[in-house]
Amino acid sequence: MGASRSVETPHYHIWTDALHARRLAREADNEWDRGTYVRWAIASAWTAFEATCEYLTGASGLGNRFKEKLNDALDAKGFPRPDWGSGLWQKVLAVYDLRKGYVHPGVLQARLFAPVTEAETAITTLRDAIKDMY
Helix, strand or coil, X not given: CHHHHXXXXXXXXXXXXXXXXXXXXXXXXXXXXXXXXXXXXXXXXXXXXXXXXHHHHCCCCCCCCHHHHHHHXXXXXXXXXCCCCCHHHHHHHHHHHHHHHHHCXXXXXXXXXXXXXXXXXXXXXXXXXXXXXX
């Protein structure tokens, strides 16, 4: 399963995008750029996480109804489900909601000026979730 960490896989490049976007958010000169980089970091980190989940379970299309579809994919492989009600996996759902808020229409303008802490939290949480999936 080490293939997903290879620089030759899309997972690696998407994760690197997330880390690069977070760095740019930390260094941004204004709130417009910072918000752009934070949203990019969150979307990229989620995409890398979701791709890893699909790779490990053999499932595809986990995006809509992620929790339900991941549970089904884990059940099909005989793997235990995450504890969605507390700890790490509750944080994963919070990142999922945050990402959905940024990538779907209707985000309030004030939310476009996202704080760097959102990118930090998303990357830390999803890194831990990727490790937990392995």
